[in-house]
Amino acid sequence: MITPLMPTYARMDLTFDHGNGARLVTDHGVEYLDFGAGIAVNVLGHGHPHLIEALTSQASKLWHVSNLYQSPDGERLARRLIEASFADTAFFTNSGAEALECAIKMTRKYQSATGNPERFRIITFEGAFHGRTLATLAAGRQEKHLAGFGPIVDGFDQVPFGDMEALKAAITDETAGILIEPVQGEGGIRPVANDVLRQLRSICDDNGLLLVLDEVQCGIGRTGKLFAHEWASITPDIMAIAKAIGGGFPMGACLATEAAAQGMTAGSHGSTFGGNPLAMAVGNAVLDVVLEDGFLDNVNQTGLKLSQKLARLRDEYPDVIEEIRGAGLMIGIKCRVPNTEFSAACLEQKLMTVGAGDNVVRLLPPLIVTEADLDDAVTRIEAACKQFAASAVARQANA
Numbered sequence: 300m301i302t303p304l305m306p307t308y309a310r311m312d313l314t315f316d317h318g319n320g321a322r323l324v325t326d327h328g329v330e331y332l333d334f335g336a337g338i339a340v341n342v343l344g345h346g347h348p349h350l351i352e353a354l355t356s357q358a359s360k361l362w363h364v365s366n367l368y369q370s371p372d373g374e375r376l377a378r379r380l381i382e383a384s385f386a387d388t389a390f391f392t393n394s395g396a397e398a399l400e401c402a403i404k405m406t407r408k409y410q411s412a413t414g415n416p417e418r419f420r421i422i423t424f425e426g427a428f429h430g431r432t433l434a435t436l437a438a439g440r441q442e443k444h445l446a447g448f449g450p451i452v453d454g455f456d457q458v459p460f461g462d463m464e465a466l467k468a469a470i471t472d473e474t475a476g477i478l479i480e481p482v483q484g485e486g487g488i489r490p491v492a493n494d495v496l497r498q499l500r501s502i503c504d505d506n507g508l509l510l511v512l513d514e515v516q517c518g519i520g521r522t523g524k525l526f527a528h529e530w531a532s533i534t535p536d537i538m539a540i541a542k543a544i545g546g547g548f549p550m551g552a553c554l555a556t557e558a559a560a561q562g563m564t565a566g567s568h569g570s571t572f573g574g575n576p577l578a579m580a581v582g583n584a585v586l587d588v589v590l591e592d593g594f595l596d597n598v599n600q601t602g603l604k605l606s607q608k609l610a611r612l613r614d615e616y617p618d619v620i621e622e623i624r625g626a627g628l629m630i631g632i633k634c635r636v637p638n639t640e641f642s643a644a645c646l647e648q649k650l651m652t653v654g655a656g657d658n659v660v661r662l663l664p665p666l667i668v669t670e671a672d673l674d675d676a677v678t679r680i681e682a683a684c685k686q687f688a689a690s691a692v693a694r695q696a697n698a
């Protein structure tokens with residue numbers, strides 16, 4: 300018999316009741332260290348007092364009025380995101396995929412509004428993940444996500460990750476833009492080299508294309524900059540964000556320059572819930588903390604410490620860990636053992652991680668993670684490594 304929750308997820312037999320900072324407690328009172336943060340969502344951890352205050356005080360005032368009326372908190376959040384980025388304007392959504400849908404539509408609309416309606420195709424990269432709507436699935440082009448869902452939405456051309464020659468060859472008279480995650484998340488924490496991002500910027504400029512970034516996972520401080528593309532000193536034309544901006548409240552945004560958004564006139568796009576007062580209150584509260592002096596410096600320092608500690612484990616357990624990669628607190632452990640088994644071994648040590656492509660285990664702790672949390676996590680990861688090292692020794696002894 301089908302489960303009440305449609306069985307599209309293979310859920311673990313683990314139920315959480317409440318949390319505090321980077322710690323979560325199950326319904327049986329067992330404490331876990333959360334280095335998955337709801338897949339890069341809970342940037343301020345669990346039970347953050349400032350977020351609780353923002354949401355509950357908004358909840359007692361007003362929940363929803365629709366986008367037919369003014370939105371002072373939405374305008375404030377948009378202004379703050381604009382001031383902190385390349386953008387001139389923002390459209391609020393409820394999820395990452397919706398932010399990408401807006402980005403894709405805007406890219407096409409821009410070309411149409413500037414006299415090139417034949418340009419509607421978008422180039423994407425192998426290993427990409429942009430969401431689960433029909434258009435974003437076509438953009439990500441993962442066989443396992445597309446199977447059985449009928450014809451693939453047209454308008455996307457995929458090239459191998461980092462292959463600039465293939466990219467240039469894929470540009471045609473119908474190309475409208477290039478869409479890329481500055482650090483692939485689901486693909487296995489694969490950072491795009493700064494130099495490659497700069498080349499993409501100039502290829503777009505030379506060919507009349509828009510550069511569209513998907514910072515749904517790597518944005519809002521995760522890599523130690525507010526936005527990951529800042530490391531490459533480039534700016535996109537359009538950028539999708541989500542996950543962390545709501546700190547656990549479902550929301551996203553599509554940011555754009557004035558030029559890129561010129562086709563987005565009244566009636567061209569919409570969302571009933573997008574920019575809802577509850578979401579805007581929480582989004583503003585997340586920015587209050589993330590934009591505080593020193594917050595991002597701290598992410599850099601903490602990220603560096605974690606990477607160094609993990610590098611030591613890689614040196615000590617080369618048969619278990621192949622590589623440590625990523626930026627800030629977006630770290631991938633590329634495993635030599637199956638990543639699902641490594642992740643399960645961490646979970647046995649009461650450490651939550653997230654799997655990814657390319658046999659990687661992701662560490663995406665809340666950005667407020669303490670040094671004590673780090674040490675604790677590394678001890679647990681080491682215990683997991685030991686377990687594999689011991690079983691390899693046992694296998695050799697038996698052989």
Ligand SMILES: *Cc1c(COP(=O)(O)O)cnc(C)c1O
Nearest residue numbers: 394395396428429430484515516
């Ligand atoms: C999670 C994610 C998405 C999709 O976001 P949803 O909120 O699940 O729709 C898109 N792009 C990237 C890079 C993501 O990590």
